[in-house]
Amino acid sequence: MPTDNRRGVLFDVDGTLVDTTYLHTVSWWEALRQADHRVPMARIHRSIGMGSDKLLDHLLGPERERGGDGKLRDAHDTRYAEYWDRLVPLPRATELLRACAGRGLRVVLATSASEHEVAALRSALDADDVIDTVTSSADAKESKPAPDIVVAALDQSGLPPDRVVFVGDSVWDVVAAGKLDIPCIGLTCGGTSRGELAGAGAVAVYEDPAALLDGLADSAIAALT
Template sequence: MTDNIRALIFDCDGTLADTMPLHYIAWRDTLASHGFTFTETQFYSLGGQPTDKIIQLLSREQGIEVDVPVVAQQKELAFLESIDEVEPIQPIVDIALAHHGKYPMGVGSGGQREIVKRIIARLGLTDTFGCVVGSEDTELHKPHPDVFLEVAKRLGVPPEHCRVYEDADLGVEAARRAGMECFDVRTIHTPRRITA
């Protein structure tokens, strides 16, 4: 660990937890029932954005009007049906476990806080992190730095002394804008794709 790093911040989906394929299936099936198309490539490009924001974006792009909160809830419920299938991304979980009690650590996610907490519990990491910041905790979302800045604030560590672990372009950019060091999880973990 470099000398200037005093806190670690982890994204959840695709970073601590191998949830991205499960999220995509929930997205695909939920959106198809409302007449949307949503490719896996689109899905990965929007990693870090909250559910409601993605639905609003697709609604504008595809000219389909829906009740956004209702569809968002349908998608999250579809994901929760598969939560028992969630597996850890072990190298990143190992980093968190190795530094537990040595550094303040938190989670900053574009997901809903309670769902993120359920994923963390599924991984057996509930007591590992000092805080969990979700989509409802900031007004602006990745690539804006707000989620990571909020975690740093709650941990009581200046941004320049934080390292972020991230798996998506929007999250990597958010860490950069926050003035934090960033480790791109994709250098050691490639998510399984559902479609070829």
């Protein structure tokens, strides 16, 4: 059992702590539609959790003409920004962060959101007093499912990979953590099913932050303390 204080929980934010997955889905659908790309929302939703580079490859194909990618990203960002003042945390997300900190664990937001989006997410969570470290897209060369943002979170927090648990809502979160042999707890509140998360390698799956908080004492997070 760890004897020092270098233990912590890495949290994805979009769809895991803050209810944004479907807002991103609609924003990407609008951006793609403006450029005459007719992509069903269900396909877009399944891609949320990837960075925009991989998301566009996944939806439009890696061999496409990439000259319009910047405009697509800008259009998404503009649409998504319209929701910032209405962002809300998922059930008991802030309490979960405080409970982890109360157990002596460092709370790390391992998000690949852009820096201006991170500010809106942190405002919605209202838990800066217990958050130790926060990443952003600027900290990762490649987005999930590559593990770069997880590596950045470890580097910035000073946490070793064998003393952390990752919490995320997408298959891409689970895959990224798995590449570093970090156990990942999956939450279905982002719209990905229990079976998909477990099939990707999640060590446990809960409905939302509230359910994880209720089961915290028996979770992989408790095993760190």
